[in-house]
Amino acid sequence: MDVILSGLGQGFAVALQPFNLFLVLAGCFLGTLIGALPGIGPINGVAILLPIAYSLGFPPESALILLAGIYYGAEYGGRISSILLNVPGDAGAVMTTLDGSPMAKRGEAGRALSLSGVASFVGGSISIILMTLFAPMLAAFAVKFSPADYVALMVFAFLSLAALVGKSAVKTLLAAVIGLMIASIGVDANTGVMRFTLGSPDLMAGIDFLVIVIGLFGMAELLHLVESYARGTLKTLPVDKTFVSWADLFAVKWVMLRSSLLGFIVGVLPGTGASVASAVSYGTEKRLAGESGKSFGTGDIRGLAAPESANNASAGGAMVPMLTLGIPGSGTTAILLGALLLFNITPGPLLFEQKPEIAWGLIASMYIGNIALLIINLPLVGLFARLLTIPQQYLTPLITVLAFIGVYSVVGNPFDLYMVIGLGVLGWILRKLEFSLAPVILGVVLGNLFEDNLRRALSMSGGDWSILFQSVNSWALYGLAFAVVALPLVMRYFKRKRQASAV
Amino acid sequence: MADRIFAAITLLVVMAYGWAAFMLIKAPFQYDPLGPESWPRILSVVAGLCCLWIIFKPTVHEFDITKNSLVRIALMVGLLIGYAYLFEHMGFIIATALYCGASVKLLGGNVKQAVIFGVVTSVIGYLVSAKLLELNVPAGVFKNLI
Amino acid sequence: MKPLFLAATLAAALFTLPTLSVAATPEKPECVAPAKPGGGFDLTCRIIQTGMLEAKTLEAPMQVTFMPGGIGAVAYNLFNTTRTDDPNAVVAFSSGSLLNIATGKYGEWTEKDARWIATAGTDYGAVIVKADSPYKDLKGLMDALKADPSSVIVGAGGSVGSQDWMKAALLIKAVDADPKKMRYVAFDGGGESIAALLGGNIGVYTGDLAEMAAHLEAGTMRVLAVMHSDRLPAPFDKIPTAKEQGYDVQWAIIRGYYMGKKASDEAYNAWVELFKKSFESDAFNKVVKDKGLFELKLTGKEMEDYVMQDVAKLRTLATDMGLIEVKK
Numbered sequence: 001m002d003v004i005l006s007g008l009g010q011g012f013a014v015a016l017q018p019f020n021l022f023l024v025l026a027g028c029f030l031g032t033l034i035g036a037l038p039g040i041g042p043i044n045g046v047a048i049l050l051p052i053a054y055s056l057g058f059p060p061e062s063a064l065i066l067l068a069g070i071y072y073g074a075e076y077g078g079r080i081s082s083i084l085l086n087v088p089g090d091a092g093a094v095m096t097t098l099d100g101s102p103m104a105k106r107g108e109a110g111r112a113l114s115l116s117g118v119a120s121f122v123g124g125s126i127s128i129i130l131m132t133l134f135a136p137m138l139a140a141f142a143v144k145f146s147p148a149d150y151v152a153l154m155v156f157a158f159l160s161l162a163a164l165v166g167k168s169a170v171k172t173l174l175a176a177v178i179g180l181m182i183a184s185i186g187v188d189a190n191t192g193v194m195r196f197t198l199g200s201p202d203l204m205a206g207i208d209f210l211v212i213v214i215g216l217f218g219m220a221e222l223l224h225l226v227e228s229y230a231r232g233t234l235k236t237l238p239v240d241k242t243f244v245s246w247a248d249l250f251a252v253k254w255v256m257l258r259s260s261l262l263g264f265i266v267g268v269l270p271g272t273g274a275s276v277a278s279a280v281s282y283g284t285e286k287r288l289a290g291e292s293g294k295s296f297g298t299g300d301i302r303g304l305a306a307p308e309s310a311n312n313a314s315a316g317g318a319m320v321p322m323l324t325l326g327i328p329g330s331g332t333t334a335i336l337l338g339a340l341l342l343f344n345i346t347p348g349p350l351l352f353e354q355k356p357e358i359a360w361g362l363i364a365s366m367y368i369g370n371i372a373l374l375i376i377n378l379p380l381v382g383l384f385a386r387l388l389t390i391p392q393q394y395l396t397p398l399i400t401v402l403a404f405i406g407v408y409s410v411v412g413n414p415f416d417l418y419m420v421i422g423l424g425v426l427g428w429i430l431r432k433l434e435f436s437l438a439p440v441i442l443g444v445v446l447g448n449l450f451e452d453n454l455r456r457a458l459s460m461s462g463g464d465w466s467i468l469f470q471s472v473n474s475w476a477l478y479g480l481a482f483a484v485v486a487l488p489l490v491m492r493y494f495k496r497k498r499q500a501s502a503v
Numbered sequence: 504m505a506d507r508i509f510a511a512i513t514l515l516v517v518m519a520y521g522w523a524a525f526m527l528i529k530a531p532f533q534y535d536p537l538g539p540e541s542w543p544r545i546l547s548v549v550a551g552l553c554c555l556w557i558i559f560k561p562t563v564h565e566f567d568i569t570k571n572s573l574v575r576i577a578l579m580v581g582l583l584i585g586y587a588y589l590f591e592h593m594g595f596i597i598a599t600a601l602y603c604g605a606s607v608k609l610l611g612g613n614v615k616q617a618v619i620f621g622v623v624t625s626v627i628g629y630l631v632s633a634k635l636l637e638l639n640v641p642a643g644v645f646k647n648l649i
Numbered sequence: 650m651k652p653l654f655l656a657a658t659l660a661a662a663l664f665t666l667p668t669l670s671v672a673a674t675p676e677k678p679e680c681v682a683p684a685k686p687g688g689g690f691d692l693t694c695r696i697i698q699t700g701m702l703e704a705k706t707l708e709a710p711m712q713v714t715f716m717p718g719g720i721g722a723v724a725y726n727l728f729n730t731t732r733t734d735d736p737n738a739v740v741a742f743s744s745g746s747l748l749n750i751a752t753g754k755y756g757e758w759t760e761k762d763a764r765w766i767a768t769a770g771t772d773y774g775a776v777i778v779k780a781d782s783p784y785k786d787l788k789g790l791m792d793a794l795k796a797d798p799s800s801v802i803v804g805a806g807g808s809v810g811s812q813d814w815m816k817a818a819l820l821i822k823a824v825d826a827d828p829k830k831m832r833y834v835a836f837d838g839g840g841e842s843i844a845a846l847l848g849g850n851i852g853v854y855t856g857d858l859a860e861m862a863a864h865l866e867a868g869t870m871r872v873l874a875v876m877h878s879d880r881l882p883a884p885f886d887k888i889p890t891a892k893e894q895g896y897d898v899q900w901a902i903i904r905g906y907y908m909g910k911k912a913s914d915e916a917y918n919a920w921v922e923l924f925k926k927s928f929e930s931d932a933f934n935k936v937v938k939d940k941g942l943f944e945l946k947l948t949g950k951e952m953e954d955y956v957m958q959d960v961a962k963l964r965t966l967a968t969d970m971g972l973i974e975v976k977k
Contacts, residue, residue: 040638047685047691142844142848143844143845143847143848144848144849144850145848146845146848146850147834147845147850167562168562170553170556170557170560171553171557171562173549173553174513174550174553174554174557177546177549177550177553178513178550180546181517181520181543181546181547181550184542184543184546187720187808188530188539188808189808189835189837190533190534190535190539190808190809190835191530191531191532191533191538191539191808191809191810191835192530192807192808192809192810192811192814193528193529193530193539194754195523195528195539195543196520196523196543199756201722201723201725201726201755201756202723204720204722204723204754205717205720208717219583222579223576223579223580226572226575226576226579226609226610227568227572227575227576229575229610229611230569230571230572230574230575230576231569231572270840270841270844271837271841321844325843325844325847325869326843326863326864326867327840327841327843327844327847328840334838334840337840338692346862346863347863348863348864348867349867349869350866350867392610393606393607393610393611393612393616394607394612394620396606396610397602397603397606397607397610397620397624398603398624400583400586400602400606401599401602401603401624401628404586404587404590405595405628405632405638405640408590408639408640408641409632409638409639409640410685412639412685412714412715412716412717413716413717413723414587414590414591415723417586417587417590417591418584418587421580421583421584421587424583425580428576429509432505432563432566432567432568433505433506433509433563433566434562434563451542452837454537455535455537456535456834456835456836458535458536458537459533459534459535459832459833459834459835460802460832460834460850460851462799462832463535463536530809531809531810531971531972531973532809532829532971533809534809534831534832534833534834639714639715
């Protein structure tokens with residue numbers, strides 16, 4: 001504990017130097033802007049700005065502090081376009097559209113933005129505190145997590161998401177399977193065999209997740225707006241001055257806490273990140289809400305707070321294996337690891353001994369960054385919400401331009417622009433036929449993780465299926481999965497009994 | 504009817520997918536008993552059954568759309584394809600100016616609004632994304648000027 | 650001493666300049682990384698972007714652009730069609746790209762469809778176990794594999810037929826066992842593989858040497874052998890080669906650059922000269938080292954010969970191991 005406190009003290013001494021403080025703020029602001037662009041999330045934000053940070057010639061701790069600010073800022077920014085435009089800002093913000101966008105459409109954009117800002121802050125802060133206290137222990141847990149355990153985690157994820165069933169169970173299932181089928185396109189990760197690529201090199205690496213998200217959500221939303229215009233039902237929203245209330249925050253306090261913990265743990269595990277974290281926490285909260293969970297998806301503040309706490313918490317969690325073991329567990333941390341290496345700093349068990357000013361400086365700057373983001377973001381809520389007062393004839397093409405910039409600058413392959421349009425048409429048709437799009441996206445996110453890890457586990461055991469039921473972690477997750485399914489039923493049973501006895 | 508048509512088309516795609524999974528995909532050798540083909544096979548069967556179910560018990564009968572909307576949607580998709588094509592071949596500025604101008608017209612703006620919006624969005628968009636944020640957007644025909 | 654040396658190299662550079670003026674430097678140099686930002690190809694491009702600037706062989710930083718898609722196939726395709734005669738752009742490649750060419754993953758295009766310019770540097774395969782592993786040296790591991798190829802779980806960051814898998818398969822072949830009989834687990838990249846090794850989920854990781862630099866000092870993992878003919882410079886000088894332990898298994902992961910097949914000789918030579926000049930600069934070599942690569946300086950004809958031989962070798966290997974079906 002003393003080591004942690006003195007380390008943190010040293011870290012804050014570095015991070016609170018005026019110049020570094022300025023860099024955190026600049027990074028947070030820039031990160032929020034870049035994260036608000038549809039499609040460009042923390043991974044690409046950091047990757048794009050890394051060379052600039054390097055070329056400015058700052059000392060390593062300052063440059064890293066700037067990058068950490070951008071990383072955090074982009075994580076915050078992702079929610080903005082999810083809520084305002086119904087276009088996810090990045091992979092982790094897909095679930096945010098489900099309740100965030102309906103809130104904006106009924107004139108509560110300000111409330112949604114500020115509430116999600118606070119949820120992000122809670123998630124981010126909890127994860128940094130957990131990281132500071134338990135990093136080495138958690139890292140040991142993360143590496144022990146075997147492919148078989150990932151299979152159990154995916155079973156848990158799928159079952160908690162069964163809560164997303166919309167009007168028709170068959171349609172929800174079909175939507176999820178369509179997502180799984182899209183994910184199976186490309187080189188098979190186990191045997192290197194091409195699947196469903198039709199001989200096109202553009203499909204070899206599969207369809208980028210970003211392309212799917214922008215296409216199914218962004219372009220479909222665009223076509224929906226055009227249709228509403230043609231019908232004459234399109235109206236520009238008035239300026240809304242709504243803001244989050246203490247009552248709102250009080251109502252979601254346990255949701256934020258649970259989702260932060262869940263998101264953090266999912267983030268610590270290598271290979272799973274913000275998208276899995278937010279999806280699982282959303283599904284779990286909907287389940288736990290029982291009967292009242294019916295309002296999820298129509299602008300329920302719990303459905304907004306859960307994924308936003310979880311995705312920010314997972315961002316902090318992902319730093320654990322990178323800083324303590326030198327293992328990048330996610331795309332973003334791989335880039336941050338690259339950034340560290342660029343400055344001749346090798347993360348790992350010895351980082352905290354050899355370069356404490358950098359390790360602790362980075363951690364301290366995350367504390368500061370989180371607070372800074374809350375302070376930057378809350379006053380800007382009104383400004384961002386005004387975006388919706390732009391007349392639709394301008395807002396609609398703007399969505400396209402932003403989406404194209406996002407897809408092109410990240411994926412860089414013109415083929416994907418056509419792909420986005422094609423998926424947009426598919427998404428629009430699915431929406432018209434009352435399919436919900438979230439299961440498609442979740443199929444894409446979870447599909448490869450499930451298949452790859454199942455096959456990894458089976459190749460480890462030489463084809464013996466019992467490997468799936470051998471570890472404590474697996475059993476714990478199967479237990480949780482069972483609880484998530486069974487709890488609402490049990491609760492309903494007791495409720496009915498109580499009502500019956502009351503009568 | 505709408506559901507049935509959609510499910511029938513999807514079923515055709517799923518059948519093609521399933522055909523590839525059952526007939527084509529095969530690894531030279533593999534270390535897991537499932538191989539690259541089992542998972543897609545399962546998916547194709549499940550998806551196929553879902554499609555059949557929808558064909559027999561559809562929930563959405565009318566594809567609720569007017570001719571006017573359909574025309575505009577088609578125009579918009581055409582515009583988007585044109586935008587993608589020009590984006591690649593003529594660069595961000597020209598493509599964006601043309602696309603934004605045309606969209607404003609399509610969504611009921613007048614010529615003046617279209618021109619102003621097109622020019623402003625393309626230039627500011629380019630400056631912010633390419634210069635301020637250093638994103639990778641195609642300069643196109645202005646490559647040697649900027 | 651140092652300034653004097655610098656002056657001498659500068660003078661030497663100036664002196665050789667007139668003979669080089671035949672081949673002008675590329676006008677708008679560009680390096681295409683055929684992947685998304687942040688990966689190995691990005692790094693390969695950054696080496697010449699920073700290296701040539703610091704070596705002062707280029708005045709302005711060259712542009713780095715990204716062209717992801719199909720494990721490099723999209724870029725290979727494009728530089729065989731629309732940009733085949735582009736004099737200004739080079740594309741990064743690695744041994745992995747050559748393996749893809751050898752196994753036909755780039756479709757109709759072969760190694761003869763590009764002009765290979767130069768290398769950036771190289772890395773070498775390494776056999777890695779956890780610090781508390783029962784295998785103290787390569788022989789211990791190899792004996793176990795010989796007795797039963799499925800007794801040790803081998804894991805690495807690539808699918809069957811990838812470079813990482815090749816390394817494992819070559820090891821198994823060195824004890825005359827069948828690669829199909831081993832237990833191999835494909836992870837998504839080096840990071841996940843190292844996590845699996847540290848967590849005890851796999852027994853051996855056939856990875857790359859340079860990424861071990863960070864972990865050597867920490868003492869959490871042990872490198873049993875490096876897959877190269879000679880020992881490498883510090884901090885890797887204590888690691889024995891596979892060869893000196895009696896198993897001649899070698900695997901180099903080279904990184905380099907190519908341009909389109911129809912690029913003019915003039916443009917090609919300009920790039921070759923640019924690389925030759927840069928290779929002479931200490932500043933350039935330092936950048937190569939800082940980015941975790943070992944020196945390997947091949948240019949021009951030498952480079953093309955190397956690529957031709959390597960692809961031919963890989964093709965034989967892949968056919969031997971049953972990765973390529975022999976066409977009937």
